[in-house]
Amino acid sequence: MVQFNSVSMVYPGGNKALDDIDFRIRKGEFVFIVGASGSGKSTIIKLVLKEISPAKGMVRVMGNDLASVNSKGIPYIRRQIGTVFQDFRLLKDRSVYENIAFAMRVVEASTRDIKIRVPELLSMVGLSNKENCLPQELSGGEQQRVALARALANRPSMILADEPTGNLDPANSMEIMKLLERVNQQGTTVLVVTHDNEIVNQMRKRVITLNRGILISDNEESGYSNEF
Amino acid sequence: MSFKAFSYSVKQGLLSIKRNKMFSLASVGTMVACLFMLGVFLAILINFRNIVNSAESTITISVYFNKDTTPEQIAQIGRDISARKEVANVTYKSADDAWKEFASQYYSNNEDLLASFGDENPLGESDSYMVTLKSMADQENITNYLNNITGVRYVNSPQSTMESLQRLNAIISVSSISLIVILLLVSVFLISNTVVVAISVRKEEIAIMRLIGATDHFIRGPFIVEGMVIGFVGALLPLGLLFGLYEVLLKLVNDDISQMASWLMLMSPGKVFIILAPVCLALGVGIGMAGSLITVHRHLKV
Known part of the structure; x- marks a missing residue:
């Protein structure tokens, strides 16, 4: 699903964000990428979404070597990845329903499909009664659930969550994690970037740990028993 | 799309x-x-x-003749001019017509002054051809041609206006x-x-x-x-x-x-x-x- 082969990334100014990183995430896996601020977590997300290109090495996403994907092909790769962010990134002038439908309109889904899919997703994240609310009328946890519903709207093969619990209290954080776990159980690969060790320890999933751009541990072989 | x-x-x-x-x-x-x-x-x-x-289409070149040019010569000159491929139209205007036109234009409100001319035609030597060209681009050529015809006294070509x-x-x-x-x-x-x-x-x-x-x-x-x-x-x-x-x-x-x-x-x-x-x-x-x-x-x- 995602493969990093000897990937290094240097930002303009000489700041080395990743140094010779190797890992592989298989279809259906649930993986955390953890590390302190500046460890290179966000760079991994940007590389997977091809917002940036590596200085060295190869990044493969869903079988595509991203170096060979041109600018016209990028949107089609991104359509297979649902993204969730710490700051939710919802459109404040549109209702909960419209925010989710927006993701489907962008990929030119039919109105009929939108009418079926959006209520399904709202029910799944437990917000059926909030479809006409504006994002600012919802709590942080609810907004993140809308963001997750939007990420799932186009039935992606993978969910990429960048600090999804960063702005949430422990109860809401756990609720989001449970939802992600449910999505994963239905076959969607989940990659969560976080520095929330509490969550990571509770979930007992595969954890890739970064420190200053270097991969320092990956508990893939040890049955996810390592504590972060 | x-x-x-x-x-x-x-x-x-x-x-x-x-x-x-x-x-x-x-x-x-x-x-x-x-x-x-x-x-x-x-x-x-x-x-x-x-x-x-x-x-361009209305501006005409006027051709006036010497006093001694005979009506036959004038008619021949008219035929020669008409035969030119650059010429669209040639109209003959006799001295009498020219005077009538002038009088009606300038003396229509002054019958007394007009009467003072009697039967005399002040424009007696003004038999002319009014030549219209197909294109004003040929104006210079035709003007030169007209100026060189024997019997022609004066060619009035509005070249500067054009x-x-x-x-x-x-x-x-x-x-x-x-x-x-x-x-x-x-x-x-x-x-x-x-x-x-x-x-x-x-x-x-x-x-x-x-x-x-x-x-x-x-x-x-x-x-x-x-x-x-x-x-x-x-x-x-x-x-x-x-x-x-x-x-x-x-x-x-x-x-x-x-x-x-x-x-x-x-x-x-x-x-x-x-x-x-x-x-x-x-x-x-x-x-x-x-x-x-x-x-x-x-x-x-x-």
């Missing part, structure tokens, strides 16, 4: 105009001003060209086109500014669209539509205004001024606007599209 993406672009483009009402209005306003000026210059240009063309008209036509054309180009550049710049504002207002939405997997066309479409709609409305309004003003001017010029200067006849609105309307609309929409395209290429790297 699919129909769905097209209708989305149109809807979002119109919505964006509504959201950025003030900037859109400012853009439409400047477009109206620019295209109005452009329309005025174009209307002047179209009419002036028409005046020059009709002047040259002045053509020079004025060139000056008006060049200055109008220069002004039009400047106005077009100003309009492109203004539309571009409006689109920059629209992009910054929708920055967050665009970022989300990129992450969700929207294609280039899908993201850029609404901005292109926005520019085109501003351009279209910005062209439609001055066209309406120009049409109204032209009708008023037409009435004024053709009813009053042309009594004094018969050459100053404005073309009918239909003839002017069949050129002006498509040019203005195409320019308006084109400027809108160009302004948006330049801006989205610079500011929306997907």
Whole structure:
């Protein structure tokens, strides 16, 4: 699903964000990428979404070597990845329903499909009664659930969550994690970037740990028993 | 682009105009001003060209004869001139006709003064041919030819008038086109500014669209539509205004001024606007599209 082969990334100014990183995430896996601020977590997300290109090495996403994907092909790769962010990134002038439908309109889904899919997703994240609310009328946890519903709207093969619990209290954080776990159980690969060790320890999933751009541990072989 | 993406672009483009009402209005306003000026210059240009063309077809060369030239010789000269391929028409005007025409033009209100001439014809030596050419470009050649005919006393060729008209036509054309180009550049710049504002207002939405997997066309479409709609409305309004003003001017010029200067006849609105309307609309929409395209290429790297 995602493969990093000897990937290094240097930002303009000489700041080395990743140094010779190797890992592989298989279809259906649930993986955390953890590390302190500046460890290179966000760079991994940007590389997977091809917002940036590596200085060295190869990044493969869903079988595509991203170096060979041109600018016209990028949107089609991104359509297979649902993204969730710490700051939710919802459109404040549109209702909960419209925010989710927006993701489907962008990929030119039919109105009929939108009418079926959006209520399904709202029910799944437990917000059926909030479809006409504006994002600012919802709590942080609810907004993140809308963001997750939007990420799932186009039935992606993978969910990429960048600090999804960063702005949430422990109860809401756990609720989001449970939802992600449910999505994963239905076959969607989940990659969560976080520095929330509490969550990571509770979930007992595969954890890739970064420190200053270097991969320092990956508990893939040890049955996810390592504590972060 | 699919129909769905097209209708989305149109809807979002119109919505964006509504959201950025003030900037859109400012853009439409400047477009109206620019295209109005452009329309005025174009209307002047179209009419002036028409005046020059009709002047060309009405200006004639007059050929006068020596006192001793016989009527037979004059008739032969007439046949020779008519035979020239550059000549469109040759009309003979006798000295008597010339005097009658002159008298009716200048002495119609002064019978006493006219009577004082008695039977004498002051224009007694003014038998002439009025020669009309197919093209004024041949004027110099024909004038030289006429001057060299034996029996011809004087050739009155309005060469300097034509040259002045053509020079004025060139000056008006060049200055109008220069002004039009400047106005077009100003309009492109203004539309571009409006689109920059629209992009910054929708920055967050665009970022989300990129992450969700929207294609280039899908993201850029609404901005292109926005520019085109501003351009279209910005062209439609001055066209309406120009049409109204032209009708008023037409009435004024053709009813009053042309009594004094018969050459100053404005073309009918239909003839002017069949050129002006498509040019203005195409320019308006084109400027809108160009302004948006330049801006989205610079500011929306997907």
